[in-house]
Amino acid sequence: MSGEAQHHRDENLPLLDGLHEQYSVHLDKFDGPMDLLLHLIKKNELDICDISIAVITRQYLEFIKLMKDLNLEVAGDFLVMAATLLQIKSRQLLPLDDQEESEFEEVDPRNELVRRLQEYQQYKEAGMLIGARALLGREVFSRTASEPVIAAVQNIEGPLEVSLFELVDAFRVLLQRIPAESFHDVAPGDSLSIADCINEILSLLQEKDTISFDDLVRDEFTRERVIVTFLAILELCRLKLVRIFQGSEHGSIWFIPAVVADTPEVLSTHEL
Amino acid sequence: MNSELSSIIESLIFTAESALSIDRICELLSEYERDQIKSALAETVSYYQGRGGGFELVEVAGGWQFRTRPVFHNYITRHIKTRASKFSQSALETLAIVAYRQPITRAEVEHLRGVDCGGVIKSLLEKHLVRILGKKDIPGRPLIYGTSKEFLEIFGLKDLKSLPTLREIQALDVQPQYERQEELQLEPDKVIPVDSQLPFE
Numbered sequence: 001m002s003g004e005a006q007h008h009r010d011e012n013l014p015l016l017d018g019l020h021e022q023y024s025v026h027l028d029k030f031d032g033p034m035d036l037l038l039h040l041i042k043k044n045e046l047d048i049c050d051i052s053i054a055v056i057t058r059q060y061l062e063f064i065k066l067m068k069d070l071n072l073e074v075a076g077d078f079l080v081m082a083a084t085l086l087q088i089k090s091r092q093l094l095p096l097d098d099q100e101e102s103e104f105e106e107v108d109p110r111n112e113l114v115r116r117l118q119e120y121q122q123y124k125e126a127g128m129l130i131g132a133r134a135l136l137g138r139e140v141f142s143r144t145a146s147e148p149v150i151a152a153v154q155n156i157e158g159p160l161e162v163s164l165f166e167l168v169d170a171f172r173v174l175l176q177r178i179p180a181e182s183f184h185d186v187a188p189g190d191s192l193s194i195a196d197c198i199n200e201i202l203s204l205l206q207e208k209d210t211i212s213f214d215d216l217v218r219d220e221f222t223r224e225r226v227i228v229t230f231l232a233i234l235e236l237c238r239l240k241l242v243r244i245f246q247g248s249e250h251g252s253i254w255f256i257p258a259v260v261a262d263t264p265e266v267l268s269t270h271e272l
Numbered sequence: 273m274n275s276e277l278s279s280i281i282e283s284l285i286f287t288a289e290s291a292l293s294i295d296r297i298c299e300l301l302s303e304y305e306r307d308q309i310k311s312a313l314a315e316t317v318s319y320y321q322g323r324g325g326g327f328e329l330v331e332v333a334g335g336w337q338f339r340t341r342p343v344f345h346n347y348i349t350r351h352i353k354t355r356a357s358k359f360s361q362s363a364l365e366t367l368a369i370v371a372y373r374q375p376i377t378r379a380e381v382e383h384l385r386g387v388d389c390g391g392v393i394k395s396l397l398e399k400h401l402v403r404i405l406g407k408k409d410i411p412g413r414p415l416i417y418g419t420s421k422e423f424l425e426i427f428g429l430k431d432l433k434s435l436p437t438l439r440e441i442q443a444l445d446v447q448p449q450y451e452r453q454e455e456l457q458l459e460p461d462k463v464i465p466v467d468s469q470l471p472f473e
Binding site for chain 1: 348354426436
């Protein structure tokens with residue numbers, strides 16, 4: 001908004017010379033009509049409990065006019081407040097009629113507004129005070145408990161097993177990372193079969209206890225490879241030969257052999 | 273710090289992922305009495321209060337957690353990327369109103385601020401600082417909002433009662449001063465016996 005405001009301001013410069021100096025600094029600082037009113041009260045060094053409605057209203061309307069001149073959209077909220085101010089002023093000027101006088105003690109018509117302003121001021125200051133606190137992740141840091149993935153995989157049973165959706169999600173993320181294939185590429189002659197991939201994974205699992213999905217596709221990062229690996233994993237799960245774990249929420253997905261003690265039998269192609 | 277139990281508690285807090293409440297500690301150390309645990313924890317707390325150093329043991333969101341001292345943030349951010357949580361004035365105002373006046377409806381927030389707050393509340397909800405508590409039993413059944421546990425964690429507040437009281441606010445100016453935080457909660461001038469500093473119950 002400030003950029004836009006600057007632009008319009010420059011266009012209207014000759015028209016607004018005086019006002020420009022006076023208000024430009026504050027233009028995008030106001031956070032609604034209450035904020036503007038508070039600013040005007042402070043600027044005129046008025047007591048919040050004893051506002052000169054005439055002065056404030058005039059300046060308030062000037063400000064709205066300025067916003068219009070700058071082609072800024074004047075929010076309805078600002079107009080509501082303008083109407084409120086004018087109503088207060090007119091009630092100050094007009095005598096109460098007999099009926100009203102008998103019903104009410106003479107109440108200062110500004111009271112309601114003053115009460116709202118004071119309340120708003122409280123929360124505005126409270127907000128600044130809260131915002132001035134040392135925030136976690138900004139001024140204050142806690143120990144980020146990142147337990148080793150391996151421990152997470154081995155210690156936690158059951159509940160942390162990944163759902164199908166997380167697996168699909170990981171797959172989708174991986175696919176997005178694959179660089180767009182160039183049209184000039186010649187399709188590789190030997191296509192990878194799912195069974196080959198399964199055997200590959202199983203033999204890898206014999207060498208080490210855990211593999212991450214990333215590891216499986218690291219060497220050959222192509223769309224085909226990722227898809228085949230993904231299908232192979234799903235197949236292995238279905239056959240209950242591997243278990244899938246996730247170290248943390250949205251973390252890497254890891255695989256371990258379903259039965260660690262026995263060496264899983266290598267699948268032959270015709271079993272699929 | 274000398275007793276074994278306080279060392280055990282220290283180790284629990286050190287390894288916990290988030291602030292560890294006294295209830296949780298008692299649950300984990302079922303072989304000890306609650307009173308024992310409380311005084312051992314008090315021992316740990318006073319040890320860290322007197323220690324100085326780069327981090328401190330603070331009470332946030334109803335539990336205890338080790339956190340770095342704010343004065344060192346310039347050094348820490350050299351190697352830790354911050355989430356750059358910068359709050360606009362309207363976000364902070366809205367957050368303050370929700371924090372002090374909860375449960376509160378959007379219309380009530382808007383009345384206080386005199387301006388539409390839909391967008392601000394939505395982004396506070398997305399940041400998990402504000403949560404929906406339910407629906408108010410008035411015509412239209414509007415949603416009512418309150419602050420979340422994350423709010424206490426991020427702003428380093430023990431509980432909602434440790435928000436600065438509104439009367440105090442008027443007496444203070446509003447320049448950002450991290451040191452002021454302690455004054456608001458602890459009243460350092462008053463001498464309090466160690467045990468009463470730990471309102472666990």
